[in-house]
Amino acid sequence: MTTEVTRTLARWVVGSKLADIPANVRHSGVCSFLNWMGCAVGGSQHETLDRAIAALAPFSGPGQATILGRNERFDVLHAALLNGISSHVFDFDDTHLKTIIHPAGPIASAVLALSEFMPVTGAELLHAFILGIEVECRIGNAVYPAHYDIGWHITGTAGVFGAAAAAGKLLGLDEQQMVWALGIAGTQSSGFREMFGTMCKSFHPGRAAQNGIASAMLAKQNFTSSNRVLEAPRGFAHVMSVKRDFNEITGELGKVWETALNSYKPFACGIVIHPSIDGCIQLRNEHNLKAEDIAKIDLVVDPLVLELTGKKTPQTGLEGKFSVYHSCAAAIIYGAAGEKEYADAVVRDQRIITLRDKVEAVAKDDIREDEAYLTVTLNDGRVLKKHVEHAIGSLERPMSEAQLVAKFDDLARETLPVAQADALRELCWKLETLKDASELARAAAK
Amino acid sequence: MTTEVTRTLARWVVGSKLADIPANVRHSGVCSFLNWMGCAVGGSQHETLDRAIAALAPFSGPGQATILGRNERFDVLHAALLNGISSHVFDFDDTHLKTIIHPAGPIASAVLALSEFMPVTGAELLHAFILGIEVECRIGNAVYPAHYDIGWHITGTAGVFGAAAAAGKLLGLDEQQMVWALGIAGTQSSGFREMFGTMCKSFHPGRAAQNGIASAMLAKQNFTSSNRVLEAPRGFAHVMSVKRDFNEITGELGKVWETALNSYKPFACGIVIHPSIDGCIQLRNEHNLKAEDIAKIDLVVDPLVLELTGKKTPQTGLEGKFSVYHSCAAAIIYGAAGEKEYADAVVRDQRIITLRDKVEAVAKDDIREDEAYLTVTLNDGRVLKKHVEHAIGSLERPMSEAQLVAKFDDLARETLPVAQADALRELCWKLETLKDASELARAAAK
Numbered sequence: 038m039t040t041e042v043t044r045t046l047a048r049w050v051v052g053s054k055l056a057d058i059p060a061n062v063r064h065s066g067v068c069s070f071l072n073w074m075g076c077a078v079g080g081s082q083h084e085t086l087d088r089a090i091a092a093l094a095p096f097s098g099p100g101q102a103t104i105l106g107r108n109e110r111f112d113v114l115h116a117a118l119l120n121g122i123s124s125h126v127f128d129f130d131d132t133h134l135k136t137i138i139h140p141a142g143p144i145a146s147a148v149l150a151l152s153e154f155m156p157v158t159g160a161e162l163l164h165a166f167i168l169g170i171e172v173e174c175r176i177g178n179a180v181y182p183a184h185y186d187i188g189w190h191i192t193g194t195a196g197v198f199g200a201a202a203a204a205g206k207l208l209g210l211d212e213q214q215m216v217w218a219l220g221i222a223g224t225q226s227s228g229f230r231e232m233f234g235t236m237c238k239s240f241h242p243g244r245a246a247q248n249g250i251a252s253a254m255l256a257k258q259n260f261t262s263s264n265r266v267l268e269a270p271r272g273f274a275h276v277m278s279v280k281r282d283f284n285e286i287t288g289e290l291g292k293v294w295e296t297a298l299n300s301y302k303p304f305a306c307g308i309v310i311h312p313s314i315d316g317c318i319q320l321r322n323e324h325n326l327k328a329e330d331i332a333k334i335d336l337v338v339d340p341l342v343l344e345l346t347g348k349k350t351p352q353t354g355l356e357g358k359f360s361v362y363h364s365c366a367a368a369i370i371y372g373a374a375g376e377k378e379y380a381d382a383v384v385r386d387q388r389i390i391t392l393r394d395k396v397e398a399v400a401k402d403d404i405r406e407d408e409a410y411l412t413v414t415l416n417d418g419r420v421l422k423k424h425v426e427h428a429i430g431s432l433e434r435p436m437s438e439a440q441l442v443a444k445f446d447d448l449a450r451e452t453l454p455v456a457q458a459d460a461l462r463e464l465c466w467k468l469e470t471l472k473d474a475s476e477l478a479r480a481a482a483k
Numbered sequence: 484m485t486t487e488v489t490r491t492l493a494r495w496v497v498g499s500k501l502a503d504i505p506a507n508v509r510h511s512g513v514c515s516f517l518n519w520m521g522c523a524v525g526g527s528q529h530e531t532l533d534r535a536i537a538a539l540a541p542f543s544g545p546g547q548a549t550i551l552g553r554n555e556r557f558d559v560l561h562a563a564l565l566n567g568i569s570s571h572v573f574d575f576d577d578t579h580l581k582t583i584i585h586p587a588g589p590i591a592s593a594v595l596a597l598s599e600f601m602p603v604t605g606a607e608l609l610h611a612f613i614l615g616i617e618v619e620c621r622i623g624n625a626v627y628p629a630h631y632d633i634g635w636h637i638t639g640t641a642g643v644f645g646a647a648a649a650a651g652k653l654l655g656l657d658e659q660q661m662v663w664a665l666g667i668a669g670t671q672s673s674g675f676r677e678m679f680g681t682m683c684k685s686f687h688p689g690r691a692a693q694n695g696i697a698s699a700m701l702a703k704q705n706f707t708s709s710n711r712v713l714e715a716p717r718g719f720a721h722v723m724s725v726k727r728d729f730n731e732i733t734g735e736l737g738k739v740w741e742t743a744l745n746s747y748k749p750f751a752c753g754i755v756i757h758p759s760i761d762g763c764i765q766l767r768n769e770h771n772l773k774a775e776d777i778a779k780i781d782l783v784v785d786p787l788v789l790e791l792t793g794k795k796t797p798q799t800g801l802e803g804k805f806s807v808y809h810s811c812a813a814a815i816i817y818g819a820a821g822e823k824e825y826a827d828a829v830v831r832d833q834r835i836i837t838l839r840d841k842v843e844a845v846a847k848d849d850i851r852e853d854e855a856y857l858t859v860t861l862n863d864g865r866v867l868k869k870h871v872e873h874a875i876g877s878l879e880r881p882m883s884e885a886q887l888v889a890k891f892d893d894l895a896r897e898t899l900p901v902a903q904a905d906a907l908r909e910l911c912w913k914l915e916t917l918k919d920a921s922e923l924a925r926a927a928a929k
Contacts, residue, residue: 049752053877085706086778088701088704088705088706089701089704089706091703091704092697092700092703092706093506093701094556095544095600095699095701096544096547096557096558096559096560096561096700097544098541098543098544098558099557101542103489107646110542112542112543112544113542114542115542116927120893133547154541187715187717187722188717188718188721188722189722190670190797220678220681220683221683221686223672223675224673224675224677224678224683224687225671225673225690226670227670227671227673229669229712229717229718229719229722230710230714231670231712231715231717231718231722232670232708232709235666235707235708235709236707236708237666237667237670237706237707237708237709240667240670241670244671244719251538251539254538254539254542255534255535255538255539258535258537258538259534260534260535260538260682260683260686261681261682261683262678262681262682262683263675263677263678263681263683264677265677266677269677270634270677271634271675272634272675272677273675275634276633276634276635276675276677276734277657319687356796372701391855422674428525445587482495
């Protein structure tokens with residue numbers, strides 16, 4: 038079963054037709070793209086972008102492609118890098134829960150930039166985008182969790198394969214060229230989890246997008262690589278993981294779709310505190326809670342919550358994202374935990390701090406990651422309870438389209454005028470029917 | 484001893500002064516640069532370059548930097564990539580024997596391209612080049628051989644650190660920025676040995692050069708990374724190796740110089756067959772041997788020779804490089820084993836084939852890798868013997884300057900007019916005194 042893994046995958050990508058992809062998968066693709074676009078436009082003003090642009094602008098080629106949410110234009114490779122950074126900089130993008138891959142960043146950044154370089158219809162872009170996600174997540178499935186546990190940032194390491202496959206599909210690579218594209222991509226697979234908390238984290242999906250396009254462009258010119266990058270004894274799965282299951286890559290191709298398993302974050306913070314935030318917002322809305330009425334908030338949560346997000350006195354917005362205490366206070370006061378609720382000023386607001394100090398959290402081993410128990414004690418003695426079985430945003434309780442739209446609007450309207458943001462959103466929903474996919478990029482320029 | 488590894492290294496690079504580097508090390512640096520330049524100019528017409536240029540030219544920025552041996556000009560990042568490919572495509576570049584790193588490719592390609600973008604003197608270029616080699620080889624020493632054995636092409640994985648350090652030195656990074664530059668570089672460290680035998684092998688040092696420059700440029704703009712990319716539990720040495728010795732990185736900095744241990748290949752093929760070739764050339768010259776006079780050539784060699792280069796009937800030049808039989812036949816007939824002796828036509832020449840078929844090789848376990856025993860039986864019954872204790876090119880028997888010059892001339896004159904090749908060679912020897920290092924690049928343009 039370990040023969041021809043790379044070739045089997047390449048052959049499937051080359052032969053795939055959009056009509057063979059079920060409607061629900063195509064719809065998931067559109068939702069993933071919309072969510073990605075909102076995150077990228079929303080993140081585009083971050084100083085991470087400013088610094089990357091200052092460093093790399095002198096080396097950019099012609100202004101072939103849009104930097105979303107900004108007025109600069111760069112060559113296709115640099116545009117893919119920069120849009121990939123924007124889309125991940127808030128840690129608010131999509132999640133393939135089986136592998137913790139954030140699938141859209143490397144792929145959408147690649148195909149959208151390419152759509153400004155060559156004729157690409159919306160249907161072709163959606164098709165390539167979905168295939169890229171399949172390649173990326175299947176490769177992730179094959180090596181997760183050992184690969185991630187060692188220290189690889191799987192969004193970068195698996196993402197570069199997906200970006201190469203998606204770009205290669207748009208470029209019309211033949212089977213051998215697609216094999217080479219995966220090989221050239223794989224030999225650039227990189228990115229350490231050690232970089233979490235620094236600007237390099239969002240650099241990873243951006244670089245994966247950029248290197249994926251370059252791999253496909255090189256393969257198109259018959260630049261050769263190994264034919265067995267995935268399965269060879271000195272290839273990706275053996276060198277970068279102690280666990281590998283190639284059946285995850287080649288099994289049930291075209292039958293099981295990872296794209297349909299993509300999920301979207303309702304809250305702009307680590308996924309482990311989402312159940313607590315969800316519970317706070319539900320109780321707030323059901324009982325019209327005011328911060329001033331609350332004596333105490335008790336949480337019973339998965340141990341990971343305290344391990345990863347146990348910061349009691351965060352001082353900055355970024356630290357707030359690693360504080361279940363701040364997150365719950367913001368959820369009660371604002372009824373939300375979007376990017377705005379993690380602004381520095383919000384984290385330092387005295388009303389937030391007062392409520393934050395009333396939150397206590399206890400870990401329990403037998404609680405699932407997407408589960409939480411909340412008890413809110415009011416000053417008048419009432420006790421309100423909430424058991425969140427599955428947090429909003431989980432596969433069991435996905436965000437509704439209305440919630441996705443609200444998230445998009447929140448993010449896009451921070452950067453673009455409301456009318457432009459709304460028009461961009463509608464264009465994203467129409468993705469599959471667009472005659473010229475590059476319209477999307479132009480509609481997101483400032 | 485595992486604290487502050489990255490910072491200690493960065494601080495040393497930032498604080499280093501050229502005057503602190505011993506004269507013999509500076510001379511090794513000049514020899515390494517000359518050897519690199521010859522390889523790059525000689526390799527510049529290879530189809531690997533043609534394909535990479537066809538793929539990437541549409542995305543290049545302004546023509547800031549020279550592609551050695553050619554008439555194209557590209558932005559600094561792409562020029563570093565392409566010159567890095569040229570310099571490794573013949574597998575004829577330098578070797579740090581302790582780690583099998585080919586040190587110059589990632590570093591020289593980076594600093595030379597930068598010298599066309601900003602004012603850099605020859606002394607500054609040489610200084611940055613030597614520091615880059617130190618960083619690269621020290622990091623290699625820390626993880627070799629486990630890192631290489633797993634399947635990493637160490638010239639790429641360690642090279643990107645060296646390129647970032649060298650570029651960062653030229654850019655005048657401060658200590659914190661140098662730490663970040665190493666971090667950004669490290670999180671891009673990549674390249675599988677699985678790619679050997681394909682165009683991706685020479686892509687590795689090129690991409691390392693390119694990514695190293697980008698890392699330094701980003702760090703100069705305060706793009707952040709981990710402060711502990713080398714030593715952190717999820718950093719380079721733990722994620723990419725099962726062996727690590729951080730003392731190899733920070734021990735005796737400025738006292739032990741890896742640059743002085745660099746070696747140069749006299750023959751354009753795998754280093755394991757160099758002792759046999761060396762012996763053939765010595766016997767040929769001592770006895771004025773003619774192919775027609777030879778009845779039989781018997782070799783006793785290290786087992787690796789047969790494992791790696793045991794091809795009895797090579798059909799192409801590339802296969803010839805993996806044939807100890809062809810290599811010995813060419814050595815007897817031409818007195819050389821440069822790139823020309825591995826042309827397809829030479830491999831298929833009947834005179835070569837006839838002699839090749841008279842070569843027999845036997846492996847013996849107790850023979851060192853740089854050792855060989857040769858017995859040549861002549862048609863007139865005479866028997867000639869030669870014991871090569873250390874092949875030419877080894878640390879014990881380094882190439883003379885005259886041999887380095889002959890190698891350079893052979894390579895450079897294949898691409899450039901003789902007068903231009905000679906002028907370029909003289910400019911390389913004067914490296915340390917050049918007012919403007921970019922003169923070197925311009926002198927190597929076609």
